[in-house]
Amino acid sequence: MSVQSNIESELKATKDRMPVRIMDFEIDPKLVRDALPELFPGYGISMTLPYLEPYLVRTMREALKHCTDPVVAQEVRQFIGQEAQHYRQHAVLNDMIRSISPELEGLREIEDQLEADYQRFTQTKSLKFNLAYAEGFEAATFAGGRANFRNHVFDRLETIQNTDLLRLFIWHALEEVEHSTVTFNIYDHLYGDYLYRLVAGTYGQYHFFKYVFLFSKFIAQNAPQAIEQGRALWPSKNLLGDWKEQLSLLGAISKVYLPGYNPAKMEIPENVAQYSKSYAEQARDIRVMVAR
Numbered sequence: 372m373s374v375q376s377n378i379e380s381e382l383k384a385t386k387d388r389m390p391v392r393i394m395d396f397e398i399d400p401k402l403v404r405d406a407l408p409e410l411f412p413g414y415g416i417s418m419t420l421p422y423l424e425p426y427l428v429r430t431m432r433e434a435l436k437h438c439t440d441p442v443v444a445q446e447v448r449q450f451i452g453q454e455a456q457h458y459r460q461h462a463v464l465n466d467m468i469r470s471i472s473p474e475l476e477g478l479r480e481i482e483d484q485l486e487a488d489y490q491r492f493t494q495t496k497s498l499k500f501n502l503a504y505a506e507g508f509e510a511a512t513f514a515g516g517r518a519n520f521r522n523h524v525f526d527r528l529e530t531i532q533n534t535d536l537l538r539l540f541i542w543h544a545l546e547e548v549e550h551s552t553v554t555f556n557i558y559d560h561l562y563g564d565y566l567y568r569l570v571a572g573t574y575g576q577y578h579f580f581k582y583v584f585l586f587s588k589f590i591a592q593n594a595p596q597a598i599e600q601g602r603a604l605w606p607s608k609n610l611l612g613d614w615k616e617q618l619s620l621l622g623a624i625s626k627v628y629l630p631g632y633n634p635a636k637m638e639i640p641e642n643v644a645q646y647s648k649s650y651a652e653q654a655r656d657i658r659v660m661v662a663r
């Protein structure tokens with residue numbers, strides 16, 4: 372096979388591996404309210420995404436300008452396409468979460484702080500920092516996404532079985548697993564500096580999870596169900612699993628700090644391929660990302 376046709380087939384494989392699915396979800400606002408006690412840490416993550424994911428997209432668009440490897444560049448374009456769909460869908464869900472009660476409108480204050488942080492990072496931090504942050508976040512969600520599929524967490528969420536709210540979470544977790552190598556590869560291509568990635572990526576994880584905690588805590592204290600019972604909600608085991616699952620997730624996240632870490636070497640749970648196929652079939656459209 373010639374070098375040119377080899378690259379062509381790698382580009383095609385990249386597009387097939389990370390399809391940009393355009394999804395239609397019809398989520399019932401009443402279900403968002405009723406499922407809150409079981410799902411609220413997931414809602415805490417959702418609240419970050421309309422700020423985090425546009426920041427990742429801005430970072431990756433900047434990185435594209437410096438990328439000289441056509442396959443890595445196509446990976447970055449597929450990543451941008453997938454992330455741009457994620458935050459649009461989560462913004463709709465977040466409007467429903469805030470609308471549950473007047474108290475939850477107070478989430479906007481934390482959202483404003485987070486958006487200010489990400490705008491500041493784009494404007495004042497280096498591309499190297501922003502890419503290392505992106506990889507810190509992606510490595511953590513990849514570990515979390517794998518654990519969700521391996522432990523069949525989506526099957527345990529009793530309040531949302533067979534609903535579009537569940538499909539939203541599965542679709543997003545699935546695409547996070549599919550594009551898990553992208554931020555690692557572009558950082559490696561442009562910088563390859565392990566120690567810097569370690570420090571800035573760890574800061575990124577701390578920064579992101581601090582906001583997930585702030586959002587989740589706010590929801591736990593201000594949800595109508597919490598106000599009715601006079602105390603904050605406590606996370607459900609259906610979502611977070613038992614101590615063994617939590618320990619194994621911590622172990623998986625700690626592996627990303629090792630010098631030899633490469634997401635391409637991680638084992639993908641068997642059921643992911645079936646979800647990939649099924650969600651591609653459910654998509655209204657599959658968008659093709661092209662070089663501009």
Ligand SMILES: [Fe+2]
Pocket residue numbers: 424453454457543547
């Ligand atoms: Fe995403």
Ligand SMILES: [Fe+2]
Pocket residue numbers: 454509512546547550
């Ligand atoms: Fe992602």
